[in-house]
Amino acid sequence: MSIAHRFSRLTAAMLLITGTSAFAADPVKLQMYYPIAVGGKISHTVDTLVEDFQKTHPDISIQPVYTGDYATTVTKALTAFRGGNAPQIAVIGDIEAYSLIDAGAILPVSDLANDADGKQWIDGFYPAFIRHIQDKVWGIPFQRSTVVMYWNKQAFEKAGLKGDTPPANWQQVVDFGKKLVVRDGNEVKQWGIEIPSTPNGYWNFQGIAATNGSHLDNGKGTAVTFDTPANVETLQWLTDLSQKEGVSPKGTIAWGTTPQDFIDGKTAMMVTTTGNLTTVRENAKFPFGVAMLPEKTQRGSPTGGGNLYVFKNTTPEQQKAAMEFIRWVSAPEQAARWSIATGYVATSPAAWETPVMQDYVKQVPQALVAREQLKYSQPELSTYNSVQIQELLNHAIEAAVTQAKTPADALSSAQKQADRLLKPYQ
Numbered sequence: 001m002s003i004a005h006r007f008s009r010l011t012a013a014m015l016l017i018t019g020t021s022a023f024a025a026d027p028v029k030l031q032m033y034y035p036i037a038v039g040g041k042i043s044h045t046v047d048t049l050v051e052d053f054q055k056t057h058p059d060i061s062i063q064p065v066y067t068g069d070y071a072t073t074v075t076k077a078l079t080a081f082r083g084g085n086a087p088q089i090a091v092i093g094d095i096e097a098y099s100l101i102d103a104g105a106i107l108p109v110s111d112l113a114n115d116a117d118g119k120q121w122i123d124g125f126y127p128a129f130i131r132h133i134q135d136k137v138w139g140i141p142f143q144r145s146t147v148v149m150y151w152n153k154q155a156f157e158k159a160g161l162k163g164d165t166p167p168a169n170w171q172q173v174v175d176f177g178k179k180l181v182v183r184d185g186n187e188v189k190q191w192g193i194e195i196p197s198t199p200n201g202y203w204n205f206q207g208i209a210a211t212n213g214s215h216l217d218n219g220k221g222t223a224v225t226f227d228t229p230a231n232v233e234t235l236q237w238l239t240d241l242s243q244k245e246g247v248s249p250k251g252t253i254a255w256g257t258t259p260q261d262f263i264d265g266k267t268a269m270m271v272t273t274t275g276n277l278t279t280v281r282e283n284a285k286f287p288f289g290v291a292m293l294p295e296k297t298q299r300g301s302p303t304g305g306g307n308l309y310v311f312k313n314t315t316p317e318q319q320k321a322a323m324e325f326i327r328w329v330s331a332p333e334q335a336a337r338w339s340i341a342t343g344y345v346a347t348s349p350a351a352w353e354t355p356v357m358q359d360y361v362k363q364v365p366q367a368l369v370a371r372e373q374l375k376y377s378q379p380e381l382s383t384y385n386s387v388q389i390q391e392l393l394n395h396a397i398e399a400a401v402t403q404a405k406t407p408a409d410a411l412s413s414a415q416k417q418a419d420r421l422l423k424p425y426q
Contacts, residue, residue: 027061028321033080033090035073035143035306036066045341053328060321062089070306071200071387074099081105081311088314089322091306095382095390097131097138098221102384106309108136112323121327125348128303128374131382133221139307140330141347142338145273146301146370146377147207149293154286155180155190155268166269166291170211170237173269173294177247180268192247193269194262195238196255201397202390203304204271206381209234210300211293216381216393222425224383226393227408227415234296235407239400251402262288273304274370277343281364290366292373299376305344336360345370383418384425392417 032050036042043066050062067073070093080086081103092100100106113121122130122137129141153163159179167173177192195204206216214230217223225231241248255272262270263283271293280288293301308326310319328334335351338344340360346352352361352371361367383389396414399405405413 025059027059028317030060030062030089030318030321030325031087032062032064033067033073033077033087033092034064035068035070035091035093042342045338049329049334049338053325057324057328060324062325069200070096071390074387077311078103078105081313084313086311086313088311088318089325090309090311091143092139092309093380093386094129094131094139094141094144094303094305094307095380096386097133097307098382098384099386100309101133101138105312106138107312107314107319108138109140109308109310109323109326110137112310112319113327124350125330126374128377128379129347131379139309140326142306142308142330142335143275143342144303144305144307144345144347145275146303146345146373147204147271147293148274148301148369148373149269149271149291150262150276150280151269151289151291152262152265152284152286153289155265159268163287164289166289167294169294170296174241174245174247177241177245177269181247188249190265191249191261191267193241193271194248194253194258194267195241195271196253196258197238197397197401198252198254198394200255200390200394201252202381202393203302205234205238205393205397206302206378207271207293207300208238210302210376210378211298212296213298213300215378217383219379221383222422224381224389224393224415224418224422226396226418227411232408232411235397235400235411237296238397239403239407242401243403252398253401273343274367275305275342275344277364277366278341279343281343281366288366290369292369292376299373301373301377302380303374303377304380339367343367345374383422385421388421389418392421 034046046064050064067076074092074096077090125141129144130137151166157163161176167176180192182190209231212230212234242250258270258272259276259279261267292299310322332350332354335346336354336357339346351357392414396410399410400407
């Protein structure tokens with residue numbers, strides 16, 4: 001037997017032992033933590049996007065892990081990171097950037113895409129969604145939103161209001177709300193408005209405070225401004241909606257049940273995320289509108305939602321694969337698909353120019369409200385020790401709306417505790 005023949009037989013034997021690995025390397029495996037906190041078919045949409053990516057990128061395998069709400073997701077991700085088994089990618093709240101940086105858990109995306117093409121890509125997103133910390137960009141916007149008002153046009157007309165005209169200011173919310181409350185004896189069949197106050201009441205509160213010319217932090221992650229006169233006035237107004245004006249349910253209002261209350265006709269107006277738009281559109285049996293938040297002194301809303309982050313404990317191959325996926329899933333075509341499927345805001349002007357998005361907004365003009373509101377938006381409350389700081393404000397809001405404390409006392413107490421937590425960073 002010739003040497004060449006023996007060599008070819010040896011090669012064939014090796015291939016039988018090793019399978020096809022001589023021709024195809026194993027795919028780079030990535031795990032992605034994903035928060036499912038909003039109603040609708042979010043996980044199905046994420047699964048479909050991942051499957052579509054893998055069809056065109058067979059060298060990359062992605063395993064989505066659904067990890068609960070935003071606060072639970074960042075806690076799980078940091079616990080996994082400290083235990084040495086963090087995911088390679090995660091969608092985590094934009095507000096958690098300071099805490100993730102403080103823990104040394106994430107890599108700056110602007111370092112991983114640091115050439116001219118990468119810079120142009122990052123610059124292509126709406127500036128309202130890009131947070132610069134230490135002169136770097138740490139996360140790419142994906143599941144992003146603003147706080148908006150939804151109203152039931154049919155309920156408005158039944159109450160003698162114009163169906164196409166939402167309340168423009170705080171006073172009109174009260175005036176319209178009084179006409180919209182429907183009672184059957186002592187039982188309320190339809191409330192005027194629901195503004196969720198638990199479990200993450202701080203976000204809606206920030207939205208209302210923004211329309212009163214207010215901010216909740218110093219923009220550097222190191223201090224909060226909870227107890228300003230404008231914020232006290234905002235919390236007083238929120239409390240008065242139920243306790244004094246009688247247009248809203250007394251006590252706390254749950255984030256999770258508010259969209260269903262609106263769909264079921266139990267409230268004529270609600271304040272919630274743009275991320276609920278598709279759920280409302282698919283389930284409401286009445287015409288509805290979406291409006292920017294009613295103003296006191298100006299337009300305003302916080303941006304909200306999650307960014308895509310790359311964790312530090314990744315190999316160079318995983319970093320490259322992670323960035324490939326992030327660039328693909330945030331590209332205009334996928335951003336448009338995601339926005340249409342969920343109601344979240346498409347994160348770049350280019351996404352709104354895609355044919356599919358242009359067709360969508362002709363059918364669903366309500367989707368444009370969040371985009372237009374971006375020019376008045378401010379970054380969501382974000383600090384070091386973010387989860388604890390948010391909880392302090394959540395508890396203050398709950399204490400006020402349940403009348404356990406006055407709005408002034410509740411915010412003063414939250415301010416003092418937040419000052420103590422943030423002192424090491426000042």
